[in-house]
Amino acid sequence: MTNPAVRITNPRADTSAIKTYVELMKLRIIELLLITTLPAMIAAADGWPGWWLAFATLFGGTLSSAGANAINQVIDAETDALMGRTRGRPLPTGRVSKRAVLIFGIVLGAAGFFWLWATTNLLAATLSTVGLLAYVFVYSLLLKRSTTQNIVIGGAAGAVPALVGWAAVTNSVEMPAWIMFAIIFFWTPPHFWALAVRYRRDYERAGIPMLPVVVGERRAMDHMVAYTVALIGVTLLLYATGPVGWIYLFFAATAGIGFFLGTWTLRDNPGAAMRYFTYSNVYLSIIFTAIAADVLVLS
Amino acid sequence: MRDATLILGTVLVGGGLVMILWRELFGAAERRKTGAVRDTFEVLLPVAATVALVVWIWVA
Numbered sequence: 001m002t003n004p005a006v007r008i009t010n011p012r013a014d015t016s017a018i019k020t021y022v023e024l025m026k027l028r029i030i031e032l033l034l035i036t037t038l039p040a041m042i043a044a045a046d047g048w049p050g051w052w053l054a055f056a057t058l059f060g061g062t063l064s065s066a067g068a069n070a071i072n073q074v075i076d077a078e079t080d081a082l083m084g085r086t087r088g089r090p091l092p093t094g095r096v097s098k099r100a101v102l103i104f105g106i107v108l109g110a111a112g113f114f115w116l117w118a119t120t121n122l123l124a125a126t127l128s129t130v131g132l133l134a135y136v137f138v139y140s141l142l143l144k145r146s147t148t149q150n151i152v153i154g155g156a157a158g159a160v161p162a163l164v165g166w167a168a169v170t171n172s173v174e175m176p177a178w179i180m181f182a183i184i185f186f187w188t189p190p191h192f193w194a195l196a197v198r199y200r201r202d203y204e205r206a207g208i209p210m211l212p213v214v215v216g217e218r219r220a221m222d223h224m225v226a227y228t229v230a231l232i233g234v235t236l237l238l239y240a241t242g243p244v245g246w247i248y249l250f251f252a253a254t255a256g257i258g259f260f261l262g263t264w265t266l267r268d269n270p271g272a273a274m275r276y277f278t279y280s281n282v283y284l285s286i287i288f289t290a291i292a293a294d295v296l297v298l299s
Numbered sequence: 300m301r302d303a304t305l306i307l308g309t310v311l312v313g314g315g316l317v318m319i320l321w322r323e324l325f326g327a328a329e330r331r332k333t334g335a336v337r338d339t340f341e342v343l344l345p346v347a348a349t350v351a352l353v354v355w356i357w358v359a
Contacts, residue, residue: 152345230319237312240308241356
């Protein structure tokens with residue numbers, strides 16, 4: 001049995017525990033979720049939504065997403081251990097118990113709900129929790145190991161932060177919020193299938209039926225082209241419906257052409273999958289930064 | 300300009316959805332892991348939701 005006094009006097013152990021729990025939150029993924037939340041708030045407010053509301057929403061979103069990521073790692077502990085990319089995570093390496101991570105995730109998720117409810121509104125809090133539950137139950141438990149559609153439908157959970165941002169400002173979810181949701185939704189499959197192309201053997205070993213594993217790289221990339229075409233169309237629809245102007249249109253069109261060319265050329269050069277994966281992150285950041293910049297400059 | 304973008308956006312979304320449907324339902328039978336009914340539902344659900352969004356945009 002560990003003596004608590006010893007633990008307290010061992011700063012390295014404490015630092016290591018904190019590091020482990022921070023790692024479980026997967027803050028780098030959350031960063032991308034937050035990049036989509038703030039521009040949605042700016043568009044909803046037709047200007048800067050205010051520092052407090054921005055902080056409160058981003059903090060609540062971080063708690064919910066971190067909770068989802070932690071719980072997901074409990075579900076994926078066995079498969080993570082089989083994959084080179086994930087076997088260094090806290091659960092496969094035995095640095096922390098499943099029970100502790102599950103409690104950590106639930107506490108974070110609950111804290112996210114109550115924080116958002118207290119500081120924004122019930123709709124934003126509920127949407128955020130729906131995103132968490134969809135990620136855990138629909139994506140991780142229902143789809144991930146059973147269908148190549150896993151990341152298509154499961155990707156909806158990752159698109160929820162745009163709805164949360166809009167709802168935090170307006171206490172409603174209007175059409176532009178759903179278009180932003182659709183942008184993230186159609187961006188997700190090519191983004192993750194690029195990762196699956198790079199780590200195809202890992203997914204194969206873990207028995208996760210990512211599309212490139214099941215139908216092969218070339219055919220998966222043809223699917224990616226289809227989703228990219230729809231994605232570019234959806235980004236244009238946001239301009240057509242009015243909340244953003246020419247600044248957004250310029251960046252959406254140019255970045256969209258770049259993204260399409262990237263997807264198209266990837267078909268003949270699967271070795272560039274990780275470069276494409278990185279660019280897909282940049283692409284989404286460009287789209288949502290352009291939304292924010294457009295509203296702030298032109299409003 | 301916004302009207303032209305609406306038409307172009309709709310054409311691209313429609314084209315993308317047709318390609319998705321074609322590839323998912325007719326192009327790669329081996330990827331169907333969950334049985335025909337559930338698989339068809341999983342493919343059609345996001346497509347139907349997107350069509351509903353585009354119709355909503357046009358009606359509005």
